[in-house]
Amino acid sequence: MKKVNWNNVRLVVILLVVVFLFSFSAKRxxxxxxxxxxxxxxxxxxxxxxxxxxxxxxxNYDKVTDIRKDKLALNKLENSLDQNPMIEKAEVYATVDGKLKAVIRQKKPVARVYSESESYYIDRNGTHMPLSDSYTARVPLVTGKVDEITKEKLQQILLYIYNNDFLKKNIIGIDVHQNGDLTMMSRNYDYKIAFGQPITIEKKFKNYMAFLQDASKNNIAEEYKTINLKFTQQVVCTKK
Structure with a gap:
């Protein structure tokens, strides 16, 4: 007759008890x-x-204490938050001590568009974002004939400004003309920046930054009324 290995039996019993307690605790x-x-x-x-x-x-609840944990649909909650035009991404989870937590990443506006019919932000992903009642972003204001520039080109320019600390502090406005030319405004100086068509964008901005650094050193930036960047080989300035 084969002997019963009581050590193995005890181990199995202990495992069953642990599984039962874990399941009971999880269910509770x-x-x-x-x-x-x-x-x-x-x-x-x-x-x-x-x-x-x-x-x-x-x-659909009056307060969070009306919600039972096992009735939570976390994916549905996240999707609902993600649909909000102010939110880029939300992460929702429930803790073991009964707290519902949400971590919110908001959309990041790179410009505010103002036209005769509407006003809205454009975020870093190129989507429209409504204005907020609680906060106003300090971003360039885009005005004029906005439809005369493609969304792709406008987004390329806005992202270049947004991702460059120098330009981000300096450029406060972009006016779109009927022929698609762009004129930009500076935060620190009252001259106009004639950017021209939205082409050779990087070269034009590099020319402008080089010009402004030299002009600031020599204290002559305030002498100009127009900074023309249309010619990629040089910056043409018009004095007041």
Whole structure:
């Protein structure tokens, strides 16, 4: 007769008890009611308020404590937040102690478009973003005949400015003319920057930055009323 290995039996029993306790604990945890919702933003500027995010989180409930953990549809919540025109990406999860947490990455505007019919932001991905009631972004203002420039070219110019610390601080406006030419405005000087057509963008901006660095050293930037960048081999300036 084969002897029973009691050590193995005890090990199996212990494993079964652990699995049972884990399952019981997990099931009990799932059926708990949520205690609170906490919302954090990756940015310090808030285009959407915590209150608005909280309303999207609790959806059809009056308050977060009316929600049971096992009734949460986290993917649905994330998709709902991602559909908000102010939000680029949201991550939602529930903790074991009954907290519903949301981490929000907002859209980052690179310009504000102002036309006769509407006003809106353009974000770094090239999509439209409505103006916010709680925060105004300091980005270049695009005016004029905006339809005369393609979205791709406009986005290329805006991203170049946004990703360059020098230009980001200097360029505050872009006016689009009927023929598609661009005129830009400087934050620190009252001259106009005649950019011309949205071509050879990098070369024109490099010419402008080189000019302004030299002009600032010699304190002559204020003497000009027009900085013409249309000719890629040189910068042509018109004095006041």
């Amino acid at each position: 945890n799932e059926t708990r009611w949520l205690q609170e919702a906490t919302i954090s933003f990756e940015e310090t500027e808030y285009f959407i308020t915590r209150d608005n995010v909280n309303k999207l989180l609790i959806q």
